[in-house]
Amino acid sequence: MQQFQSKRGAGLGLKRELIPQIQAQFGKKEIAAIDFLEVAPENWIGAGGKAAKQLAWFTERYPIVCHGLSLSLGGPDPLNIPFLHQVKHFLDAHQIPLYTEHLSYCAAGGYLYDLLPIPFTEEAVHHLATRIKQTQDILERRIAVENASYYAAAPISEMDELSFIKAVLEEADCDWHLDVNNVYVNSVNFGFDAKAFLQNAADAGLGGRIVYGHTAGHYEEAPDLLIDTHGATVIEPVWDLLSDVYHLFGKFPTLLERDTNIPPLLDLMPEVEHIAMLQNSK
Amino acid sequence: MTALKDYLMAFTRHIRDPQNASPPEGVSERGMAVYTEIVFNNIDSSVSACFPVLKKVLGEDIWLGLVREFFIQQPCATPIFREIPEAFLAYINRVSGLPPYVQNLAHYEWVELYLAYADETIDWSQIDTEAYLLDYPVAFVPAMTLLSYDYPVHQISPENIPASPLETPVSLLVFRDADDEVKFVELNQMTAALIEDLQDVQLSARQALIGIASAMAFDDVDAIVDFGFELLRDLKSQGAILGVLNTNHD
Numbered sequence A: 001m002q003q004f005q006s007k008r009g010a011g012l013g014l015k016r017e018l019i020p021q022i023q024a025q026f027g028k029k030e031i032a033a034i035d036f037l038e039v040a041p042e043n044w045i046g047a048g049g050k051a052a053k054q055l056a057w058f059t060e061r062y063p064i065v066c067h068g069l070s071l072s073l074g075g076p077d078p079l080n081i082p083f084l085h086q087v088k089h090f091l092d093a094h095q096i097p098l099y100t101e102h103l104s105y106c107a108a109g110g111y112l113y114d115l116l117p118i119p120f121t122e123e124a125v126h127h128l129a130t131r132i133k134q135t136q137d138i139l140e141r142r143i144a145v146e147n148a149s150y151y152a153a154a155p156i157s158e159m160d161e162l163s164f165i166k167a168v169l170e171e172a173d174c175d176w177h178l179d180v181n182n183v184y185v186n187s188v189n190f191g192f193d194a195k196a197f198l199q200n201a202a203d204a205g206l207g208g209r210i211v212y213g214h215t216a217g218h219y220e221e222a223p224d225l226l227i228d229t230h231g232a233t234v235i236e237p238v239w240d241l242l243s244d245v246y247h248l249f250g251k252f253p254t255l256l257e258r259d260t261n262i263p264p265l266l267d268l269m270p271e272v273e274h275i276a277m278l279q280n281s282k
Numbered sequence B: 001m002t003a004l005k006d007y008l009m010a011f012t013r014h015i016r017d018p019q020n021a022s023p024p025e026g027v028s029e030r031g032m033a034v035y036t037e038i039v040f041n042n043i044d045s046s047v048s049a050c051f052p053v054l055k056k057v058l059g060e061d062i063w064l065g066l067v068r069e070f071f072i073q074q075p076c077a078t079p080i081f082r083e084i085p086e087a088f089l090a091y092i093n094r095v096s097g098l099p100p101y102v103q104n105l106a107h108y109e110w111v112e113l114y115l116a117y118a119d120e121t122i123d124w125s126q127i128d129t130e131a132y133l134l135d136y137p138v139a140f141v142p143a144m145t146l147l148s149y150d151y152p153v154h155q156i157s158p159e160n161i162p163a164s165p166l167e168t169p170v171s172l173l174v175f176r177d178a179d180d181e182v183k184f185v186e187l188n189q190m191t192a193a194l195i196e197d198l199q200d201v202q203l204s205a206r207q208a209l210i211g212i213a214s215a216m217a218f219d220d221v222d223a224i225v226d227f228g229f230e231l232l233r234d235l236k237s238q239g240a241i242l243g244v245l246n247t248n249h250d
Helices: A016-025 A049-061 A081-093 A122-139 A161-172 A180-189 A194-203 A236-249 A265-280 B003-016 B029-050 B052-058 B060-073 B081-094 B102-117 B189-198 B205-215 B221-238
Strands: A010-013 A036-039 A064-067 A099-102 A105-107 A111-116 A144-146 A175-179 A210-216 A219-222 A225-227 A254-257 B138-140 B144-149 B170-176 B182-187 B241-245
Touching: A010 A016, A010 A265, A016 A049, A016 A265, A049 B102, A064 A081, A081 A122, A111 B003, A111 B029, A122 A161, A122 B003, A144 A161, A144 A210, A161 A175, A161 A194, A175 A180, A180 A194, A180 A210, A180 A225, A180 A236, A194 A236, A210 A236, A225 B029, A236 A265, A254 A265, B003 B029, B029 B052, B029 B060, B029 B081, B029 B102, B052 B060, B052 B102, B060 B081, B081 B102, B102 B144, B102 B170, B102 B182, B144 B189, B170 B189, B182 B189, B182 B221, B189 B205, B189 B221, B205 B221, B221 B241
Parallel strands: A010 A036, A010 A254, A036 A064, A064 A099, A099 A144, A144 A175, A175 A210, A210 A254
Antiparallel strands: A105 A111, A219 A225, B138 B241, B144 B170, B170 B182
């Protein structure tokens, strides 16, 4: 675990398609740039059989980060306390220090299994902060929350996205999981300057809260509508943003997300190596 | 309800049922359409992956209608993605108007996923893999289920849709073997009854077989024991039986 708690590292999401490939290449220089792996606890909690054996294989060999999808921190349904206890047990059993979730929701009258946008209102700030604090209490650790991508602005919003993120992070006193692709996607979808957004985040003193990062590719449905599919190669402007981010905030462990349209492992490695290269450059 | 909850509930009601529930006022139509599409596609692909035969025999239109109704009608209580098909199965079991074989077929397709991930571990310290199978309680694999269906679920395809239930239900033993492969074995009624009795861990296989012979008022006990022994050997070679339970018999 000490390896992960260092200030850097390039990671890759542990997708089922990639498991046998990583096992086959383990220890070889072709995948040496992978410092850690990330799992969604929702895919592994309570899973026996082959899945349990695979997870054990990876936890013995790599630092693991948990990135949750189903907690629905911003949602109207009650926080799922039994599930949080399962997450706690999972983190403890596999000695996983970091758990991150999203500034979004996925349950409203039952689960919808996707990340849905929270209006940027005072009420939402308090609602999220309360539930993040409750989560941190149950998990007995700080968590980090990720800035989410979205496609439909809420007419009831009362502030801009950065003010909202800042208010939640400070009221909840939690860490920030910075997703640079999401900043880019939102900047295109809602017409703001991504670089200015990050500079403002630095000016607002949020740098100290960043513990973890994501980068990914997306799909361009229209010039002014990007969909955060994690199904394509990271584009150059997003790499530029990641480089800016490291200059503004310092280095932090960063993961390449690839969830759809997954190519062979070795075709993903140049992007993992790109993260490592940015972390190692001055 | 608060303004936030009002908004989130209206937003998600529209995602679930875009035909009948209006989106919150003032939300961009294009942005809303992204959500209605990706959320439904996500649910559909999760359910489709578990029920490929059911989807094929019902056809695309009926299938999509069924998934949509499921999404509207059945609130999913599980945060675990692989449990979505189980919620769909529960929906299938309470909805009316589907062909009569659908519930059996859906269960049969779901049970493979269920056993593949069942949180069961083989405790080898309790199992003797070499001992004579008749003298001790039998050690089955822990992830195993004995099923009986009114329709020939394992033979259904678009070209082979059952018109009526079977005269004798079909029995299937479904289990995850020591190499984590899920296997299906078709059984006759007699064998299914035997396996049910052999799962009693208090009895040696021979005792269970003698009990069965007596319950059937069958005089030739040796024939039943011989039959049972062949069955045990066969199930062991197929991976459903690992050996006998280790009861300090050395």
